Amino acid sequence: MIVGDERKKLDNVGWGSSYYDSKENNMAEALSFESIKKYEGQDIRLEIKNLTIWNDSGRDSLKTTWSLGFRLDQSAISERETVEINKEFTFEKETYKIKQVEFAALETRVVVTGKDTKLMKDETGMEYRVMSKLENQFLNARKVDEEDGYVVDHKKSGVFLRSAGEKIEPIFSKGEVEGKDDEYIMIFAPVRDRQDCILEVGNDIKIPLTR
Numbered sequence: 096m097i098v099g100d101e102r103k104k105l106d107n108v109g110w111g112s113s114y115y116d117s118k119e120n121n122m123a124e125a126l127s128f129e130s131i132k133k134y135e136g137q138d139i140r141l142e143i144k145n146l147t148i149w150n151d152s153g154r155d156s157l158k159t160t161w162s163l164g165f166r167l168d169q170s171a172i173s174e175r176e177t178v179e180i181n182k183e184f185t186f187e188k189e190t191y192k193i194k195q196v197e198f199a200a201l202e203t204r205v206v207v208t209g210k211d212t213k214l215m216k217d218e219t220g221m222e223y224r225v226m227s228k229l230e231n232q233f234l235n236a237r238k239v240d241e242e243d244g245y246v247v248d249h250k251k252s253g254v255f256l257r258s259a260g261e262k263i264e265p266i267f268s269k270g271e272v273e274g275k276d277d278e279y280i281m282i283f284a285p286v287r288d289r290q291d292c293i294l295e296v297g298n299d300i301k302i303p304l305t306r
Contacts, residue, residue, distance in 0.1 A: 096131065096139060096140070096141055096142075097139070097140040097141075097142065098134055098137055098138070098140075099137070105128040105129055105131075106128065106129045107127070107128055117241070131167065134167050135167050135168075136166070136167065136168070137166070137167060138164065138165075138166050139164070139165055139166070139167055140162060140163065140164040141162070141163045141164075142160055142162050142163075143160070143161040143163075144159075144160050144161075145158050145159070145160075174199065174200070175197050175199045176197070176198040176199070176289070177195055177196070177197050177198075178195060178196045178198070178289075178304070178306065179306065180193045180194065180195055180196055180304055180305075180306065181193070181194060181195075182302055182304075184296070184300055184302050186228060186229055186232065186296050186297070186300060187228045187232075189209055189211055189227070189228050189229070190209060190210070191207050191208065191209035191212075191229055192207065192208050192209065193205060193206070193207055193294065193302065193304070194206045194207065194208060194278070196292065196304045198286065198289050199285065200285060201285060202282050202283065202284065202285060203263065203282070203284065203285055203292075204280055204281070204282050204283075205256075205280070205281045205282075205283070205294060205304070206279075206280050207229060207278065207279045207280075207281065208277050208278055208279070209227060209229060211225065211228060211229075212227045212229070212230075212277055212278060213276065213277045214276045214277070227279055229254070229279060229281075229296070230279055232252070232253060232254055232296060232297060233253060234253075234267070235251055235252060235253045236248050236249070236251045236252065236254075236255075236265070237253075237265075237267045244268060245267035245268055246267070247264045247265065252297050252298055253265065253297075254281060254294070254295065254296050254297075255283070255294075255295045256283045256286060256293065256294060256295070256304075257292070257293045257295055257301075258286035258287055258289075258293070259286075259287045259288040259291055261287060263283045263284050263285075263286055264283065264284050265281065265282065265283050265284075266282045266283060266284060290305070292304040292305075
């Protein structure tokens, strides 16, 4: 990303989603990067360099640079309301704490910590991450659609929100967005009533997302 004289490499915070257009026989992929909200009102140029691509013959490399310039207007920035929750629940003998819920016009984020959401260390001191029991449950209802990418399999249990009597589905295309080292972030569609919001884990656990 280039803003004025500043050149900065954006950190990838999730692989995003993919979509296959059967008529055009093309695959489109969306990547998730760190926020650039602080550059509101400024002219920005993005450069994408040297892509590795897959084709019928295997892996190939395309060495070139795509440049995209635009102005980051207020309409491109999603205002976010953060509500501190600090509620604990137990799932499969593991205790988790819901730290906060972040409400926005395009999504709802639930930030959770637990013993198995933290970075682990091996005998050499190298850090690594494992899939927590909660993350495994969140992804349990995920399935792949040839045209729409990751979608919800309603025949399976998972993790959902419920607001104003409506079941709110996960957004699996953002399932790898990372928070702090000890956090796991679950992302759902936007809710209609922020004062009436419940987190449902599996078939039996229901936690009101209120202070």
